[in-house]
Amino acid sequence: MSTRAGIVVTGTEVLTGRVADRNGPWVADRLFELGVELAHITICGDRASDIEAQLRFLAAEGVDLIVTTGGLGPTADDMTVEIVARFCGRELVLDAELEARIAAVLKSLMARYTGVDFDAVRAANRKQAMVPVGAQVLDPVGTAPGVVVPGKPTVLVLPGPPWELQAMWPAAMASDAVQQAIVGRTIYHQDTVRMFGLAESGLAETLREAERVVPGFADLEITTCLRRGELEMVTRYEPRSAGAYRQLMAVVRDRHGALVFSEDGSLVDDLVARLLAGRRIATAESCTAGLLAARLTDIAGSSAYVAGGVVAYANEAKVDLLGVDAALIDAHGAVSQEVAKAMADGALRRFDADTAVAITGIAGPGGGTADKPVGTVWFCVKLAEGTTVIRSLRLPGQRSDIRDRSTTVAMHLLRRTLLGEFGALEA
Amino acid sequence: MSTRAGIVVTGTEVLTGRVADRNGPWVADRLFELGVELAHITICGDRASDIEAQLRFLAAEGVDLIVTTGGLGPTADDMTVEIVARFCGRELVLDAELEARIAAVLKSLMARYTGVDFDAVRAANRKQAMVPVGAQVLDPVGTAPGVVVPGKPTVLVLPGPPWELQAMWPAAMASDAVQQAIVGRTIYHQDTVRMFGLAESGLAETLREAERVVPGFADLEITTCLRRGELEMVTRYEPRSAGAYRQLMAVVRDRHGALVFSEDGSLVDDLVARLLAGRRIATAESCTAGLLAARLTDIAGSSAYVAGGVVAYANEAKVDLLGVDAALIDAHGAVSQEVAKAMADGALRRFDADTAVAITGIAGPGGGTADKPVGTVWFCVKLAEGTTVIRSLRLPGQRSDIRDRSTTVAMHLLRRTLLGEFGALEA
Numbered sequence: 001m002s003t004r005a006g007i008v009v010t011g012t013e014v015l016t017g018r019v020a021d022r023n024g025p026w027v028a029d030r031l032f033e034l035g036v037e038l039a040h041i042t043i044c045g046d047r048a049s050d051i052e053a054q055l056r057f058l059a060a061e062g063v064d065l066i067v068t069t070g071g072l073g074p075t076a077d078d079m080t081v082e083i084v085a086r087f088c089g090r091e092l093v094l095d096a097e098l099e100a101r102i103a104a105v106l107k108s109l110m111a112r113y114t115g116v117d118f119d120a121v122r123a124a125n126r127k128q129a130m131v132p133v134g135a136q137v138l139d140p141v142g143t144a145p146g147v148v149v150p151g152k153p154t155v156l157v158l159p160g161p162p163w164e165l166q167a168m169w170p171a172a173m174a175s176d177a178v179q180q181a182i183v184g185r186t187i188y189h190q191d192t193v194r195m196f197g198l199a200e201s202g203l204a205e206t207l208r209e210a211e212r213v214v215p216g217f218a219d220l221e222i223t224t225c226l227r228r229g230e231l232e233m234v235t236r237y238e239p240r241s242a243g244a245y246r247q248l249m250a251v252v253r254d255r256h257g258a259l260v261f262s263e264d265g266s267l268v269d270d271l272v273a274r275l276l277a278g279r280r281i282a283t284a285e286s287c288t289a290g291l292l293a294a295r296l297t298d299i300a301g302s303s304a305y306v307a308g309g310v311v312a313y314a315n316e317a318k319v320d321l322l323g324v325d326a327a328l329i330d331a332h333g334a335v336s337q338e339v340a341k342a343m344a345d346g347a348l349r350r351f352d353a354d355t356a357v358a359i360t361g362i363a364g365p366g367g368g369t370a371d372k373p374v375g376t377v378w379f380c381v382k383l384a385e386g387t388t389v390i391r392s393l394r395l396p397g398q399r400s401d402i403r404d405r406s407t408t409v410a411m412h413l414l415r416r417t418l419l420g421e422f423g424a425l426e427a
Numbered sequence: 428m429s430t431r432a433g434i435v436v437t438g439t440e441v442l443t444g445r446v447a448d449r450n451g452p453w454v455a456d457r458l459f460e461l462g463v464e465l466a467h468i469t470i471c472g473d474r475a476s477d478i479e480a481q482l483r484f485l486a487a488e489g490v491d492l493i494v495t496t497g498g499l500g501p502t503a504d505d506m507t508v509e510i511v512a513r514f515c516g517r518e519l520v521l522d523a524e525l526e527a528r529i530a531a532v533l534k535s536l537m538a539r540y541t542g543v544d545f546d547a548v549r550a551a552n553r554k555q556a557m558v559p560v561g562a563q564v565l566d567p568v569g570t571a572p573g574v575v576v577p578g579k580p581t582v583l584v585l586p587g588p589p590w591e592l593q594a595m596w597p598a599a600m601a602s603d604a605v606q607q608a609i610v611g612r613t614i615y616h617q618d619t620v621r622m623f624g625l626a627e628s629g630l631a632e633t634l635r636e637a638e639r640v641v642p643g644f645a646d647l648e649i650t651t652c653l654r655r656g657e658l659e660m661v662t663r664y665e666p667r668s669a670g671a672y673r674q675l676m677a678v679v680r681d682r683h684g685a686l687v688f689s690e691d692g693s694l695v696d697d698l699v700a701r702l703l704a705g706r707r708i709a710t711a712e713s714c715t716a717g718l719l720a721a722r723l724t725d726i727a728g729s730s731a732y733v734a735g736g737v738v739a740y741a742n743e744a745k746v747d748l749l750g751v752d753a754a755l756i757d758a759h760g761a762v763s764q765e766v767a768k769a770m771a772d773g774a775l776r777r778f779d780a781d782t783a784v785a786i787t788g789i790a791g792p793g794g795g796t797a798d799k800p801v802g803t804v805w806f807c808v809k810l811a812e813g814t815t816v817i818r819s820l821r822l823p824g825q826r827s828d829i830r831d832r833s834t835t836v837a838m839h840l841l842r843r844t845l846l847g848e849f850g851a852l853e854a
Binding site for chain 2: 011012013014015016017018019020021022024025026028029032038039040041042043044045046050053054057061073074075076077106117120121123125143161162163192199200201202203204205207208222223224225226227232234282283285288289290291292293294296297298300301302303306307308309310311312313314316317320321350351352364365366367396397398399400401403
């Protein structure tokens with residue numbers, strides 16, 4: 001791509017890890033869709049000298065566009081506009097009309113809070129109406145306006161709260177200054193392939209073979225990564241390399257066909273959602289304690305097929321709410337094939353569902369034994385039409401990894417079951 | 428602080444936002460605990476020139492220690508060690524003994540996967556045994572070893588998978604090279620205060636007052652941020668400024684006492700966990716669909732007081748599993764004070780619990796109406812001893828924000844109820 005960009009994420013709370021940055025990745029996606037190559041994301045605290053150093057670094061790297069996020073609030077540690085103005089050699093001036101608009105927003109906002117004197121708040125927000133001379137103002141979504149400062153590089157200053165930044169993005173992209181900055185962009189293709197059950201090393205070997213047999217392989221920019229337990233291969237290429245990509249995929253399918261579950265960027269969540277259309281699913285969760293139900297309902301419209309679920313954390317809950325036979329738990333333990341199956345049966349029955357998923361395992365750090373170490377998880381997917389699929393795995397990582405990974409395993413087991421990949425007599 | 432550090436996060440999957448970086452924030456926390464000031468986190472893709480540019484930038488900024496994460500895998504896009512070696516002007520050599528150790532790890536690992544030829548995998552991993560001359564090797568946790576390259580700056584190269592990086596950290600910190608790099612560090616105090624129900628602007632005004640009345644205020648490095656719906660104030664200061672901090676807190680308590688819920692860094696999750704000791708809690712969730720139960724059980728040992736919960740996404744589930752009167756839903760709608768209360772009643776009863784939390788709301792994007800717009804959420808906390816607390820809010824943001832924010836509101840309502848802040852006749 002001939003147009004490059006950099007993102008400067010400001011905020012001591014982000015730098016120190018107290019708040020996870022959601023803006024860098026989101027802006028990165030938007031830039032890619034535009035055909036703008038993102039070269040760097042830099043994160044620094046609320047320190048003028050560090051923010052300026054990052055702006056200088058990105059300018060020295062020759063980027064055409066710098067997007068900054070955060071530091072537009074009313075507190076003293078919010079200084080991004082001031083620093084960007086200085087970096088761009090422009091004065092700050094008060095935009096009276098903008099100040100009035102911010103005040104209006106605040107009046108309604110203050111209703112939500114207690115213990116705040118409105119005039120004080122308005123004074124605190126006056127600095128948010130100071131804009132660099134010649135910059136284009138982007139209307140505030142919350143109380144903080146954004147600004148676009150034209151130049152080489154052009155600097156786009158956006159607020160920190162993700163929903164404010166995202167709502168402001170279209171106006172920012174529509175601005176003349178941004179349009180001029182990205183005029184040289186070229187659209188690349190990006191194709192994403194997702195695999196489950198394959199080691200990254202196995203794919204690496206396949207790619208080395210492809211390098212030998214696929215003409216034009218060198219023109220494909222391939223990145224692979226493990227993502228929530230799945231293996232993801234993303235390939236970027238110019239339109240002229242479409243043929244090379246097709247041949248690469250032929251090699252990948254030939255080697256790993258059965259493990260490739262998505263070639264169009266769809267997540268397993270999307271695929272499962274489609275397969276659940278017209279069905280009625282219920283969950284029965286122990287160690288994941290609601291994460292699977294929450295994941296299924298992340299998708300808007302999931303109420304059409306999600307009936308609900310039971311978080312049966314205590315054994316009594318498995319018995320009382322899912323009808324698991326207490327004797328089964330005594331005989332085999334709560335983390336067992338038998339209990340997983342009984343939990344799925346109970347979910348089907350109690351929710352009058354036609355599809356059920358049960359998860360019971362040991363997330364740790366405590367509770368592990370020699371024969372059932374931390375990470376041992378049993379899964380059961382059951383369909384009213386008669387299929388029952390049961391699996392167990394020993395998952396690596398910490399408590400949160402094991403819980404999250406369990407939901408991924410369950411989604412894949414659910415997908416394959418709904419696709420009819422298992423016989424009715426699996427269990 | 429007299430010792431500064433920078434973090435270089437590598438990985439196109441991170442730069443492009445396909446994978447959220449968990450390492451930067453984690454390493455940032457560890458560095459702070461050590462008294463090392465983190466100046467910059469930079470993120471770039473798997474491109475040699477960009478990685479090198481970031482290393483040069485951090486070196487030019489005069490940091491004493493650079494920590495890199497990622498790019499230690501077997502695939503061609505994993506090139507961090509090679510680039511760091513070049514940056515530090517050191518040759519790469521094969522560590523045969525290390526190669527043997529990696530092979531051993533792989534043999535056991537391969538058991539988990541299908542469709543992989545072990546020798547191919549081992550070949551793919553040979554490059555992971557190439558280390559810079561004079562560098563200290565950090566034993567692999569997964570298959571990738573880390574390295575510490577002494578110098579100014581010293582470069583610590585760590586793997587990308589968070590659990591591998593975290594397990595390797597102690598050995599890295601114990602290495603002579605790292606110890607020498609951070610010898611000049613000075614310990615700062617850091618105190619965190621958390622508030623709920625206060626606007627950032629209100630706190631900003633309070634801080635301006637403190638600036639006038641607190642001697643030595645200028646020596647306090649204060650950052651404030653909104654975090655999952657809470658307002659967080661973090662203050663860093665040298666030991667000699669402890670008095671100034673005490674006076675600052677007197678001002679904050681005087682202005683916002685009732686809204687300050689934590690002064691020792693505890694999260695509301697921790698406070699609720701302590702208050703639940705000896706109790707038995709159950710949840711009844713509609714729009715959050717398990718997120719609250721999952722949040723309560725994020726904490727190891729929560730099985731001592733979490734019985735479980737019902738995700739009652741469909742109305743029939745509210746009736747069948749929680750015993751909500753269908754007529755109540757018809758009369759007031761599923762998102763109503765009456766249904767929230769009935770859900771909490773059902774959770775108490777069905778789980779034989781003494782504490783119950785119910786959440787029912789409209790997460791959107793669809794389902795909103797004029798009188799119940801998207802973001803409308805009803806909460807009910809009920810204690811067996813007789814207290815019932817009911818609240819409703821209209822939460823801002825998108826579906827995921829509304830769902831997450833709802834769990835935060837529920838945690839605070841639960842905390843205040845368990846503290847007895849509400850009368851028995853609240854509802």
